[in-house]
Amino acid sequence: MREVCVLGVGMSRFGKFPEKDLLELAVPAVWEAIKDSGVPAKKIQVAYCGNVMGKHCLGQRILVELGLTGIEIVNVENACSSGSTAFRGVWALIASGAYDIGLAFGAEQMSQKVEGAIQLDQEDLETGQGLIMPTLYAMKANRHMQRFGTTREQLALVSVKNHAHSCHNPRSQYQKTFTLEQVLHSAMIADPLTLYQCCPTGDGASAAILCAKDVAACYQSKPITIAASVLLSGRTNMEPSEMASSELTRRASQAAYDMAGIGPQDLDLLEVHDAFTIGEILHYENLGLCPPGEGGRLVESQQTWIGGRIPVNPSGGLLSKGHPLGATGIAQIAEIVWQLRGEAGGRQVENAKVGLAHCMGGGVGGVDGAACAIHILKR
Amino acid sequence: MDEARDEGKTDRSVPFRKGLFGPAGNSDQEPRLIGAQCLACGKYAFPFRHTCIFCHSEEVEKTFLSRTGKIHTFTICRVPVPHFPVPYAIGFVDLPEGVRILSQLTGWSEKDLQVGGEVEMVVGKIKETPDGQEIISYQFRPIKKRI
Numbered sequence: 001m002r003e004v005c006v007l008g009v010g011m012s013r014f015g016k017f018p019e020k021d022l023l024e025l026a027v028p029a030v031w032e033a034i035k036d037s038g039v040p041a042k043k044i045q046v047a048y049c050g051n052v053m054g055k056h057c058l059g060q061r062i063l064v065e066l067g068l069t070g071i072e073i074v075n076v077e078n079a080c081s082s083g084s085t086a087f088r089g090v091w092a093l094i095a096s097g098a099y100d101i102g103l104a105f106g107a108e109q110m111s112q113k114v115e116g117a118i119q120l121d122q123e124d125l126e127t128g129q130g131l132i133m134p135t136l137y138a139m140k141a142n143r144h145m146q147r148f149g150t151t152r153e154q155l156a157l158v159s160v161k162n163h164a165h166s167c168h169n170p171r172s173q174y175q176k177t178f179t180l181e182q183v184l185h186s187a188m189i190a191d192p193l194t195l196y197q198c199c200p201t202g203d204g205a206s207a208a209i210l211c212a213k214d215v216a217a218c219y220q221s222k223p224i225t226i227a228a229s230v231l232l233s234g235r236t237n238m239e240p241s242e243m244a245s246s247e248l249t250r251r252a253s254q255a256a257y258d259m260a261g262i263g264p265q266d267l268d269l270l271e272v273h274d275a276f277t278i279g280e281i282l283h284y285e286n287l288g289l290c291p292p293g294e295g296g297r298l299v300e301s302q303q304t305w306i307g308g309r310i311p312v313n314p315s316g317g318l319l320s321k322g323h324p325l326g327a328t329g330i331a332q333i334a335e336i337v338w339q340l341r342g343e344a345g346g347r348q349v350e351n352a353k354v355g356l357a358h359c360m361g362g363g364v365g366g367v368d369g370a371a372c373a374i375h376i377l378k379r
Numbered sequence: 380m381d382e383a384r385d386e387g388k389t390d391r392s393v394p395f396r397k398g399l400f401g402p403a404g405n406s407d408q409e410p411r412l413i414g415a416q417c418l419a420c421g422k423y424a425f426p427f428r429h430t431c432i433f434c435h436s437e438e439v440e441k442t443f444l445s446r447t448g449k450i451h452t453f454t455i456c457r458v459p460v461p462h463f464p465v466p467y468a469i470g471f472v473d474l475p476e477g478v479r480i481l482s483q484l485t486g487w488s489e490k491d492l493q494v495g496g497e498v499e500m501v502v503g504k505i506k507e508t509p510d511g512q513e514i515i516s517y518q519f520r521p522i523k524k525r526i
Contacts, residue, residue: 025501112484119461126428128395129505129516130460130469139471146452147496190454236432238424240479243452243471 001210003213006377008037010332013174014204014322017113022054024323026062026107029205033103034066037209038219044209045099047073048089050082050106052328053113062107072099079362083206083329084231084373090210091229093261100215105207106331107244108324114201117189121172134198137276138190144244144278145192147293152192154296156183156278158195159319161305164252166316168346169352171331173202173322197277199318206330208337222313224337227260228376234368241368244293248369249286249360256356256374257288264288267376268308268352269339270371271332273360274317284312306347314339314347328361333375340379392513393505399426400502400517403443410502411443412517414478423476447522448474450496453484462506462514472498472519486520497522 010032012025013145034041047068049059056305059073078085083106090102091099117134130168144150160180166172178196216223234248241247256262264287274280281295281346281368287308290298298304304312315321315335325367336346336355355377362370394400398453403411414425419436423444431439453470456463468484470492484492498519506515 036387105446117458117460122395123460125396129481130456130463130467130483131481132456132460134458135454135456138456139452140470143452143494145505155410188457189406190456237471237479237481238422238432238477240451291474 002097003212004091004094004223005216005227006208006226006337007039007211007216007220007223007332008033008035008209009207009330009337010036011171011331011334012052012204012206012327013171014202014324014327014331017203018111020109020203022051022107022109023062023065025109025203026105026205027065028102029107030062030066030105030207030312033105033207033209037211037356039101039209039211041066041068043101044068044071044103046093046102048074048086048102048104050076050078050084050086050172050329051108052077053081053270053325054107054109056375057105062105062178066122078371079375080273080323080325080370081231081329081359081361082326083331084359084375085329085371087208087210087330087333087375088229088231089112091226093110094212095211100212102210103207104210104330105205105366106326107205107330108326109203110201110324118201133325134190134193134276137278138193140243140282141192141278144281144296147244148296150281150296153180154182154300155192155197155277155281156180156194157216157299158274158280159183161299162274162313162317164228165306165314165347166320169316169321172316172320173323174316174320193276193278197319199275199323202322202324204322204327204331206334208330208333222341222379224340224377226375227262228256228374230256230259232372232373233362233370234372237368246282246286246360246368248372249283249358250375252372253287253358256376258267260376262354262376268354269311269314269317269336269349270356270358271313271335272358273315274313275323277319279360280312280317287358306349311349314344314349325366329357329359329373332359333377336377340377391511392515395505395514395516409446411446411500412480414442415439416442423478425480426479440478444476444478445474445520446500448480448498448519450492450494450498451479452494453492455489455492461507466479468492470519478519483516483518484520485518491521
């Protein structure tokens with residue numbers, strides 16, 4: 001497998017834009033990535049499009065608008081990890097030598113369709129009997145609180161932190177601070193998770209241009225290297241594991257660390273899947289930033305704020321930046337790229353050299369997480 | 380055996396899915412979940428499938444699972460979700476066979492629900508379709524301790 005780099009990234013402002021359709025959201029983000037890369041559009045040989053709720057053949061429809069047709073185009077869906085899956089798909093084809101240059105993008109238009117919690121398949125054995133994503137994560141929170149003494153305040157601090165970070169992110173859906181009291185006293189969704197502990201729904205798009213490292217020099221002098229790409233699915237609930245942990249994230253991150261030849265202590269920053277505050281706390285532990293059970297105390301220690309020992313979600317995370325499903329995975333990667341290049345403005349993590357993007361999609365039909373994608377990038 | 384009646388089906392109610400539960404012996408016995416036991420590797424699973432999901436053997440038998448278990452974790456959903464009553468309680472229940480079931484919880488009050496709490500299986504209405512049809516399924520309720 002040969003080394004692959006990210007040459008360019010693009011991302012729309014995330015938010016609620018019911019007047020904008022998928023094409024209006026996606027086209028500018030894709031052009032931004034292409035221009036950022038220095039690669040002429042005609043050189044793109046393959047494109048993967050991540051999307052969950054939209055139309056058939058969405059990738060082709062978007063690329064027709066750009067005048068990019070005739071190439072290999074694949075549309076992928078892996079719930080919240082759709083964009084990461086698109087990125088991995090392009091990575092794999094370039095790493096294996098099939099192509100030199102590819103485009104990965106993701107987009108979602110939710111505000112026209114969704115109000116409140118996302119409704120899930122009514123025939124699935126779990127979601128058809130009342131499981132919605134907030135209840136799944138609320139159950140993980142209750143288990144974590146019972147086993148490790150994690151408090152409601154510690155959960156809420158994740159939201160406080162990520163909202164504060166997003167004040168420096170002009171593309172973030174929310175760009176204002178929330179106090180601990182505001183988070184704790186917002187409407188209860190599923191005990192113990194309150195409204196501001198659940199990410200918003202919204203609209204947006206993101207894109208990246210990937211290129212084989214040995215070709216990248218034609219276009220850029222400082223490409224960002226993809227040191228690891230891992231995509232794995234969860235195991236069945238019939239092998240009951242501790243729900244105050246994520247077997248899937250632990251397994252996927254270990255594979256990623258092995259691939260990159262590093263450990264969690266080598267990371268300068270992370271973007272992790274904080275669709276719900278408990279998610280971030282769990283993933284501190286599952287990604288090896290702290291021992292099992294210590295995630296609540298880690299966020300309380302302020303070490304995961306920008307300026308702390310190991311900043312997590314400097315972009316604002318899903319909680320504040322937003323979570324248009326198909327767009328999230330590549331938006332996380334875009335943030336890592338900007339940070340590694342020193343282009344993150346007021347939210348810059350000092351001297352960032354190695355970053356990790358973690359995305360966790362869905363929980364359906366009896367598995368612990370449908371798709372966990374981990375990417376490690378370095379400059 | 381009157382399958383429809385055993386599954387609680389009436390004119391206005393239907394089971395969530397066929398074959399998930401039934402009476403263990405005589406039709407007046409309490410219903411139990413119908414799971415799978417693999418004769419090759421010995422593991423249990425729910426719901427029943429003809430091939431073992433662990434070792435892929437086809438030597439799988441239908442078996443009735445235990446009626447009681449423990450709550451691994453739970454929550455109370457406080458927001459309106461189409462078809463479901465609000466609030467409703469939902470949890471992961473661990474049965475002694477090593478099987479974990481996601482199920483609505485019934486007959487609860489907030490103080491009854493605890494991680495590790497013992498629960499027993501019942502059958503009841505879990506949701507309603509827009510045209511008023513009741514959907515019934517397995518549920519678990521806290522076992523009240525007799526003093």
